[in-house]
Amino acid sequence: MFAFFIRRVTQAVFVMLVISLIGFTIKQSVGDPLREITGISVSAAERDALREKLGLNDPFLLQWGRFLARALQGDLGNSFYFKRPALQVILGKAPATLELVFSTSLLVVLLSIPIGIYAAVRPRAWLARFFMGVSIVGVSIPVFLTAILLIYVFSVGLGWLPSFGRGELVTLFGGWQSGYFTSDGLKHLILPSIALSSIMLPLFIRLIRAEMKEVLETDYIKYARAKGLKPGRVLLVHGFKNTLLPVITVGGVQLGTLIAFTILTETVFQWQGMGAMFIEAVDRADTSLIVAYLVFVGALFVTVNTVVDLVYGLVNPMIRIAGRR
Amino acid sequence: MDRQPLLSVRDLEIRFRMRHGDLTAVNRVSFDLARGDRLGIVGESGAGKSVTGFGILNLVSKPGYIAGGRLLFEGRELTALPEEDLRQIRGNRISMIFQDPMMTLNPVLTIGTQMVETILAHRAISRAEATAIALDRIRKVAIPSPQKRLQQYPHEFSGGMRQRIVIAIALLNSPALIIADEPTTALDVTIQADILELLLGLCQSEKMGLILITHDLAVVSQVAERIAVMYAGTIVEIGPTAQVAGNPQHPYTRGLLGALPQRVPRGGRLNQIPGMMPTLTRVPEGCPFSNRCTLCEEVCRRRVPPLEPKAAGCLAACHLLD
Numbered sequence: 001m002f003a004f005f006i007r008r009v010t011q012a013v014f015v016m017l018v019i020s021l022i023g024f025t026i027k028q029s030v031g032d033p034l035r036e037i038t039g040i041s042v043s044a045a046e047r048d049a050l051r052e053k054l055g056l057n058d059p060f061l062l063q064w065g066r067f068l069a070r071a072l073q074g075d076l077g078n079s080f081y082f083k084r085p086a087l088q089v090i091l092g093k094a095p096a097t098l099e100l101v102f103s104t105s106l107l108v109v110l111l112s113i114p115i116g117i118y119a120a121v122r123p124r125a126w127l128a129r130f131f132m133g134v135s136i137v138g139v140s141i142p143v144f145l146t147a148i149l150l151i152y153v154f155s156v157g158l159g160w161l162p163s164f165g166r167g168e169l170v171t172l173f174g175g176w177q178s179g180y181f182t183s184d185g186l187k188h189l190i191l192p193s194i195a196l197s198s199i200m201l202p203l204f205i206r207l208i209r210a211e212m213k214e215v216l217e218t219d220y221i222k223y224a225r226a227k228g229l230k231p232g233r234v235l236l237v238h239g240f241k242n243t244l245l246p247v248i249t250v251g252g253v254q255l256g257t258l259i260a261f262t263i264l265t266e267t268v269f270q271w272q273g274m275g276a277m278f279i280e281a282v283d284r285a286d287t288s289l290i291v292a293y294l295v296f297v298g299a300l301f302v303t304v305n306t307v308v309d310l311v312y313g314l315v316n317p318m319i320r321i322a323g324r325r
Numbered sequence: 326m327d328r329q330p331l332l333s334v335r336d337l338e339i340r341f342r343m344r345h346g347d348l349t350a351v352n353r354v355s356f357d358l359a360r361g362d363r364l365g366i367v368g369e370s371g372a373g374k375s376v377t378g379f380g381i382l383n384l385v386s387k388p389g390y391i392a393g394g395r396l397l398f399e400g401r402e403l404t405a406l407p408e409e410d411l412r413q414i415r416g417n418r419i420s421m422i423f424q425d426p427m428m429t430l431n432p433v434l435t436i437g438t439q440m441v442e443t444i445l446a447h448r449a450i451s452r453a454e455a456t457a458i459a460l461d462r463i464r465k466v467a468i469p470s471p472q473k474r475l476q477q478y479p480h481e482f483s484g485g486m487r488q489r490i491v492i493a494i495a496l497l498n499s500p501a502l503i504i505a506d507e508p509t510t511a512l513d514v515t516i517q518a519d520i521l522e523l524l525l526g527l528c529q530s531e532k533m534g535l536i537l538i539t540h541d542l543a544v545v546s547q548v549a550e551r552i553a554v555m556y557a558g559t560i561v562e563i564g565p566t567a568q569v570a571g572n573p574q575h576p577y578t579r580g581l582l583g584a585l586p587q588r589v590p591r592g593g594r595l596n597q598i599p600g601m602m603p604t605l606t607r608v609p610e611g612c613p614f615s616n617r618c619t620l621c622e623e624v625c626r627r628r629v630p631p632l633e634p635k636a637a638g639c640l641a642a643c644h645l646l647d
Contacts, residue, residue, distance in 0.1 A: 219428035226384055226423075227443045227494065228416030237442075241433050317433060317478040 004313055012306045017068075019298035023291045024067045027077070028060070030287050076292035081284050086292030090274060095176045096166060097262050097273030103189050104196040104258060108204055116208025117240060120216060123209075132209075135202030143261070147195035147268040154191060162188050164270040192269045196262060200254055207250055211243040218242075245316050252308025256301035329400065330357040331501055331534050332381070337394035339373070339380045341605075348605040350376045350389065352558040355632070360501065363528060363535040365549030365566070367542055367581075369602050373558040374538045378504045381536075382415050399501065417447040420495035422524075424507040426487035430479035436490055437475030443497050462493040466523060485516035492524060502534040509544060521548055542581065546570045554578050557603055557613040560632060564639030574641040577614045612644065620645055 042050075051057055055066065070076075076086045119128040138146075155163035167188035170181040179185025215221065216239055224238040225231075263275035270276065274293065281289040339351035351373040358364050366374040379385045381396055383403065396403035399418065403411065415421075423429040431439060440459035441452060448455075456475070463471035466489040479487060488508060495503050508524065509517040525548050528535045537548055545552055546566050553563040554577065562575040573579045580598035582588065589595055600617040603609065609616045615625040622645065630642040 219423055219425065220431040222384065222386065223421070223423055223429040224431065226382060226415055226421040227446065228412050228414070229442060229446045230412070233442065233446070237434070238431050242431070245433075315433065317435075318480055 005310060008306050008309050012302045015302050016299060019302075020068055020071060020295055021064060023294045023298070024064050026294070027067075027287055027291045028063070030285075071295065076295060077288035079281070079286055079289040079292075081281070081286045081289070086289045087296070089277070089289060090292060090296050092175075093272065093274045093277045095178060095273075096271055097259065097266070097275060099179060100189065100192055100196060100262055100265070100271060100273060101255075101258050103193040104200070105255060107193055107197045108200045112201055112204035112208055113240075116205045117212055117235065119205065119209040120212035121235065123213065131205060135205050138198045138202040141198065142264075143195060143199060144264045144268050146198040147192070147265055150191045150195055151268070161191050163191070166272060192265050192271055195268070196258065196265045199261075200258060203254070204247070204251070208243060208247055211246050212239060215239050215242045241315070245312065248308060248312050248315065252305050252312075255304050255308070259300055259304075260297055330397075331360045331362070331399065332358040332536075333395075333397040334377075334381070335395040335397070337377065337380060337396065338392045339376050339385055339389055340392040342388035342390065347392070349392075349608075350558055350605060351380060353394070354555075354558075354560050355394075356553055356560065356563055358502070358534050358536065361528075361532045361534055362551070363525075363537065363549045365537045365539065365545030365552045366555060367539060367545050367552060368555035369540060371602060371604070372555040374540075374555050375506050377555070378421070378506050378536060378538045381504060382419055382421065383411055384415070384421075413447060416443050416494075416500075417498045418500050419502045419504060420498070420500040422488075422491050422495050422503060422505040422508045425511040426484055426491050427511065429491055430487055432479055435476055435478055436482075440475070440490075440494055440497060443494055447498050458497060459493075462496045463490070465496060465527065466490070466493045468493070484512055485520065488512060488516075488520050489523065492520070492527065496527065496531065499531065500533060502536065503528065504536045504538070506538045507540070508537070510539070510541070517544070524548070542570065542585065554581070557608050558605065559613060559642065560640075561614065561643070562639065562641040563632070564636075564641075568637060568639045572636060572639075574635045574639055574646050575614075575643050576618050576620055576645075578641075580617075612642070 055063065074087055076090075078084065079086045079089050082089050115131050118125075119131055122128050141149075151163045154161045162184075165188060166177075166179045166185060168182040168184035169177045169179055170185070172178050179189055221234060221238055224234045229238070259274075261275075262271075262273060263278060265271065266273045266275035267279055274297070278290065278293050280286075281293065334357070335355050337351055337354045338349065340347040340349050354373070354377055356364065366377065368374045376385055376389065380389075380391055381398075381403065383391060385391070391404055394404070398414070401410075401414075403414070406414075430436070437456065437459065440462070441455045444450070444455040444458055445452070459475060460471045463474060468474055468486060468489055474482075474490075479490075482490065492508075503524075505524065509520050512520060521544060524535070524537075527533070535548070537545060539545055549566055551564060552566050552569040553560050554569065554575065555561070556577050562569060562573065562578045564574075569578060570582065573582055577598070580596075583596045584598060586595055598617055599619075603613070603616065609626070611627050612618070612621075612625040612630050615621045618625065624644045628644070630644045632640045632642045635641045635643075635646045
């Protein structure tokens with residue numbers, strides 16, 4: 001297990017290096033740091049001197065090295081617009097996005113597993129067919145449209161739920177602003193979470209159903225029944241545990257995607273998270289912030305995937321053996 | 326000694342629901358098995374022997390279903406039992422051994438889990454007591470260091486070892502009957518004999534009945550006391566092993582035995598029964614073997630021959646035997 005762990009972490013570090021290289025290249029080719037520092041009153045000669053002094057004439061790799069060294073210390077440059085360290089800006093926005101992603105994941109996990117299993121066990125039942133039909137529709141409609149539709153029905157039409165913002169927040173230790181502790185905050189989470197899950201939920205229902213159906217055909221399920229195990233145990237312990245392997249793999253990738261894809265949902269619901277911040281940063285050509293966001297989300301993505309791989313190792317005994325070698 | 330057989334199968338009929346009507350995979354199969362008796366069911370692929378085995382526990386995969394007949398086991402009618410009662414018989418009074426040990430054990434559960442759960446599904450005892458039973462059974466199938474083995478996963482075992490584990494699982498609840506479906510077919514030839522010997526020895530020492538399903542006549546004659554020969558869903562001959570293997574009555578059994586390589590002089594051409602077993606959609610009317618039988622007469626094409634006593638202790642389904 002330890003060797004497996006080391007190998008996965010090494011791979012993760014390598015991926016992060018590539019991401020930082022891409023981010024840095026963008027920064028190099030899009031923005032001019034001097035514009036950030038100097039005003040219009042600075043002469044060309046002074047600019048050149050400053051350029052030399054800041055090491056902006058150094059070879060590309062050397063500059064990348066400096067960028068990396070600073071990034072490792074948590075310095076991803078300053079946002080032009082906010083006039084603050086980009087990482088600080090991102091971290092200020094992260095709780096909103098992470099809470100949205102968390103409640104969406106919770107929704108997906110809690111609904112997709114029972115529905116997926118049910119649809120696999122009783123594929124002909126009308127309820128299963130209904131779920132499958134709805135899931136096709138869910139996958140086919142773009143997230144922003146689902147979001148607008150939800151707002152139209154539940155906020156404008158019925159007036160049950162708020163249509164934008166995070167509502168009443170509570171500041172936790174470390175400045176984390178949470179909407180989980182007030183009923184107003186929770187109400188504000190409902191529509192965005194449903195909108196964000198409208199792609200993932202059907203995907204997972206269909207994935208779990210397909211995998212589970214395949215597993216249920218195997219000899220070891222028939223054997224489990226021949227051993228006289230209770231039907232629930234056959235289904236959940238013997239069936240679902242084997243279904244979990246592919247689901248975890250896909251789930252890991254999708255969790256990363258979810259974080260990145262909050263952009264649309266956040267924009268529609270004016271959710272003050274990283275996604276909305278990124279769109280604004282693009283509007284303002286805030287290169288440093290854009291690059292910082294890329295690196296930050298990249299790091300999040302890689303971390304999540306690595307953790308998922310490690311969890312996968314826990315579920316699948318054969319992976320552990322490979323790691324032991 | 327009670328005279329009632331352990332298992333009495335009468336006119337068992339198993340069908341598969343197909344788009345163009347039902348297929349009869351097992352057609353009015355009847356046999357008895359006394360307590361501690363060992364019966365071999367032989368036949369070609371598709372003869373219905375496995376389906377018969379699974380049918381006893383009502384475990385035929387969909388779209389198969391039991392269409393008729395009776396299954397009397399330890400005085401209870403299995404076809405009339407509710408699913409929960411049947412579950413309590415499965416793995417408890419009747420154990421199964423599947424063909425491919427690579428596929429039967431769940432890859433993500435330890436051997437210990439898969440053994441203990443089988444006990445706990447049927448008995449209200451503690452996990453520790455169940456583990457003690459599991460250890461005892463692993464010792465019985467001669468696997469070294471059982472304690473360590475319990476914590477391992479199936480992929481850490483060789484094929485032969487896995488089949489030993491499957492046998493150990495079959496023994497867990499001291500069943501009255503084991504149904505073994507081709508238990509050695511997926512194994513190396515060198516290991517086949519070991520596994521058979523183990524199974525035979527355990528059946529004798531634990532006084533368990535055995536139904537051994539196989540296409541291998543040699544395997545059956547080693548282990549079984551009686552042999553049932555199946556063809557196209559029906560039993561064509563059933564009798565004591567020595568009788569069926571030594572003095573076969575039915576033309577199909579004779580053909581099968583004649584086809585054994587050891588019956589042919591070295592270098593000679595191997596015998597075979599002409600033609601192929603009909604698929605279930607094309608079983609001929611009358612005797613199912615009639616279209617391949619060299620002795621076939623008019624009556625064979627018209628009437629299904631009943632399974633009747635022919636030679637000593639032997640039943641065969643053929644019009645031409647007396």
